[in-house]
Amino acid sequence: MELVDTHCHLDLEAFAADRRQVLSDAREQGVQRLLVPAVDAAHWAGLLQLCATDAYLYPALGLHPVFLQAHTAADIPALKSLIGEHRPVAVGEIGLDYFIRDLHREQQQALFEAQLEIARSATLPVVLHVRKAHDQVLSTLRRIPVKGGTVHAFNGSLQQAQQYIDMGFRLGFGGTLTYPQSRKIRQLAKELPVEAIVLETDAPDMVVAAHRGERNSPAYLPDCLQALAEVRDTTVDELAVQTTRNACTVFSLDG
Numbered sequence: 388m389e390l391v392d393t394h395c396h397l398d399l400e401a402f403a404a405d406r407r408q409v410l411s412d413a414r415e416q417g418v419q420r421l422l423v424p425a426v427d428a429a430h431w432a433g434l435l436q437l438c439a440t441d442a443y444l445y446p447a448l449g450l451h452p453v454f455l456q457a458h459t460a461a462d463i464p465a466l467k468s469l470i471g472e473h474r475p476v477a478v479g480e481i482g483l484d485y486f487i488r489d490l491h492r493e494q495q496q497a498l499f500e501a502q503l504e505i506a507r508s509a510t511l512p513v514v515l516h517v518r519k520a521h522d523q524v525l526s527t528l529r530r531i532p533v534k535g536g537t538v539h540a541f542n543g544s545l546q547q548a549q550q551y552i553d554m555g556f557r558l559g560f561g562g563t564l565t566y567p568q569s570r571k572i573r574q575l576a577k578e579l580p581v582e583a584i585v586l587e588t589d590a591p592d593m594v595v596a597a598h599r600g601e602r603n604s605p606a607y608l609p610d611c612l613q614a615l616a617e618v619r620d621t622t623v624d625e626l627a628v629q630t631t632r633n634a635c636t637v638f639s640l641d642g
């Protein structure tokens with residue numbers, strides 16, 4: 388089995404003490420490839436350095452909306468030139484978060500649009516973080532179309548999912564799937580076309596049910612696969628092949 392964790396913050400401080408061990412644990416579980424999305428400019432160099440040590444760690448570079456206060460006007464031109472220089476597999480993670488009430492919405496919107504423009508001019512897919520803002524994100528993507536990408540930890544409606552799919556996006560599913568009470572997410576994962584689904588852990592956050600209260604790890608991705616197989620009433624092997632294919636297609640990874 389060869390899985391891709393399409394969203395893992397392996398560069399963060401939470402993994403500083405045992406990053407190599409976490410990575411080897413993940414590989415032992417069949418999680419061969421990992422996409423590491425950025426959160427802010429302060430982490431870009433470390434993230435690139437980490438991904439340069441391993442052919443199967445793929446960087447995405449961007450400015451996360453939740454860390455709005457950390458970003459400066461100079462970050463946008465710096466991002467553009469870094470992307471030109473390093474050619475990451477995606478721009479991310481970027482998006483809109485309306486769940487956190489005191490995050491300035493116009494500032495988020497301006498940051499999001501500037502990064503979509505960078506993705507568009509670089510012909511790169513994007514890794515989206517969207518909470519309570521799917522319609523706003525979808526209408527922004529209609530104005531500034533990009534080469535698809537993933538909607539990480541998708542939590543919208545089936546109709547919104549379909550609109551993302553029509554724009555070349557895949558929907559990311561992870562630890563939430565492993566909780567039986569996540570009815571809405573499990574129903575979505577059951578109904579969506581299999582071509583539209585990618586797996587992710589979002590480690591160190593959003594831990595799977597079996598490790599509740601612990602730090603999440605890319606090594607737990609098979610739990611998400613197992614939960615997906617259960618809700619879709621299909622085999623783990625079949626879904627492993629399909630979700631890996633989807634991840635490779637959307638981020639142009641080799642086979």
Ligand SMILES: [Zn+2]
Nearest residue numbers: 394424480589
């Ligand atoms: Zn993330």
